Amino acid sequence: MENTFCLFYFIFRAKFSEITFQSIQRALQTLGHPDERQNSAVEVRSELDLRIGAAFTRFQTLRLKKIFPETLADTILSYGSCQFPTLGFVIERFKAIENFVSEQFWKLKVTHIRDDIETEFTCNGSGCSTKEACEALFDVCQQNPEAAITKVTTKPKSKWRPQPLDTVELEKLGSRKLRMNVKEVMKVAEKLYTNGFISYPRTRDKHISLPSLNLRPWWRCRHQTQTGADLRPLCLSGDPTLVRARNTDKAIPIHPPSFTNSLAGAEKAVYELVVRHFLACLSDDARGSETVVDMAMAGEG
Template sequence: MNVSVWLLRRASMLPQPWRCFSRAAEEVALQRIRKVLCVAEKNDAARGIAELLSNRRMRRREGFSKFNKIYEYDYQMFGQNVTMVMTSVSGHLLAHDFIMPFRKWHSCNPLALFDAEIEKYCPENYLDIKRTLEREIQQCQALVIWTDCDREGENIGFEIIHVCRAVKPNLQVFRARFSEITPHAVRAACENLTQPDQRTSDAVDVRQELDLRIGTFQTLRLQKIFPDILADQLISYGSCQFPTLGFVVERFKAIQAFVPEAFYKIKVTHDHEDGSVVFNWKRNRLFNHTACLVLYQMCMEDPVATVVDVVSKPKSKWRPLPLDTVELEKLASRKLKINAKETMTIAEKLYTKGFISYPRTETNIFPKELNLSALVEQQTQDPNWGGFAQRILDEGGPTPRSGTKSDQAHPPIHPTKYASNLQGNEQRLYEFIVRHFLACCSQDAKGQETTVEIDIANEQFIAQGLMILARNYLEVYPYDKWSDKVIPLYQKGSRFQPTTVEMVDGETSPPLLLTEADLIALMEKHGIGTDATHAEHIETIKTRMYVGLTADQRFLPGQLGMGLVEGYDSMGYEMSKPDLRAELEADLKLICEGKKDKSVVLQQQVQKYKQVFIEAVARANK
């Protein structure tokens, strides 16, 4: 929505006599704007946006913080020439804490922390950034928020607004919305400024306040119960990190409790000039040795196979869906062996450099207005995948599959600019994103699958063969495997002598410890955290030494992690289970959608957790 349209809508909400006056007044206010303060979430983003909007003609100067520079340039905005002053914060500018005397919460009654008043303040290490904003806004008539367009970014935007309006209460504020730092995207954001979204910011405030109350209560209680044990060890409780730890412990305990069970099955093979065909028993396996032995002996009385059915049909291997954050984290962990935290750190760098779109998205559907052909065309110059990109364009253009998810904010993750000079894991992750994008835009792999069913003494066995006819997306996407499986030509009704008919035994296997990809999938399934915070919660339980990693990068709970989960579970309420946090995440979404009020959710959630903890403490003291 451009500024004029926004003014019209805002004016239309007023009583009729005031509408014309209001619109005229607002347009006069816009005409008085000569200098605009723009604030991004990080210095790299501020520099990148300023370079694009100024055609690299910006003037750089210092702020009070040596890490957050100021970039000035002239630009056409609000129908006139203005001076743009672009600077940045470094993530959240403000933090929540209890007011005095509860600020020193280590010495108070833990339960009092559920009701103690909370305030937002600027931590000492960010005071220089705050001073820069306070100084710069004095000379500006408008503020444009350029933080990341997600929940956290919206909240950071309101922190910036809070600081600037403390200096200029009537300051005009606008929001730039964008999904990539490219010339078209940032210019479109300038032409279609909107208002900041208070509801989205409120959801973050609720989550931050609740995390503070719950975390400090539990941390304090643990330290009061085990003062000597925890003197040199940082132990904290978080309503996301505990369920995350709970998944790891639950899988470990399932493995410990697993009792292997013997099973038996019949296996048939048939050698041919190109190899050997394995026919699998239709019953799969039996857990009764005698029953399997009887059936095996019947087969051995006359071990001749009769072909009862031969079915040949087309088979496809689907190209991948467009890439969202959760899939990026899981696939990078599985295929590239890069953990989720490092993946998101690298992805943020690639985004701020303008190489990829915003990496925190829940969307796996490309919007119709996105020019996919232009994005594919950018990649035709690459020596490794350029030929494949050109073939997509020559054969009818991009035809991506559509998923089922959209956050209505950002498109799926995709390359926005060709890069040839990246190094190390930056290059590997960029290449993965490009190859995934090109695979999405290609065609499914095509093959012909043949299924042969045979009968030996009224027992059925099945073998399958595959002939790949067109690899299509697999040519550019080495992360998926699909191989030919040769099977000879069998005729229905024909008979042959199998090479072997064997009765084999085995044991059921316990589940494996969780990989990072497994853990992220469980967190998403149970609503623990968001696509933007999964990596952070996993990193927390690692750095707190609640879990470790095996040689093959699977999560193993440490003694401390096991003790915490089992200790809480013994109180009678399974606080390591995901239910409580999942309910909160659902409520936060409703706040964003305007279906629930911030204060109501906060009150309900505080009371819910408070009651749970009162009951848990009472049980523990019995």
């Protein structure tokens, strides 16, 4: 007699992107079965990254060794999908600085003070190309010092909130705003992630899903931050259409899962950068108005 045994394997997956008690507890309470399609997508993406990286690493190493044989004799130039866009920004900025040619120019400036409010008027255009032309215009204005307001134009202005933070954008902001090199920014970010202060810093995702984020601790601690943002409306309702983005690798954008004010130095700088960007993403677009006042003096505006 042949005995047949049927074994059933129940496999569950806990999904979390930051190392915090709340996140891990929530993941364990909402266990789900692995998605074969997502698993296949990850395998395809890993295979593409490996093949593209290997091909471009070999190509650029052999190519550049022929151009710089002494400098790159024993060097391998690896290719990374996140590092190369950042390198492009660095080179673009370097070329802009190298090709910049400074030019002298002069311009007239009129200052009006009333009720301790100072208003500055400047000439239309970028200025005078020669000092003599600017001095001649100044003499004309001195001979006719009376000015008249000719037009007042007010129009609405808005500034879009930023997209959620991914790895490349974190590197760019860290370099531009914190004056830190890319390697240092990522080293600090990974340390913050290990300590549970920010989510996983290596991601290409730009989509925020509010139901997956716990904003209540942020609202409770908002008075301890310098931002003063009121997250109560988001905590109570939530807006699932905050950000629409194409890039998604099923890992949520870089964000702060917990609040802390105990950091210092580079860690504090990078953490505050992530916090401010996160709060800006959750805020409404900045809306205001711009008023332009045209003034004429001695026939010049």
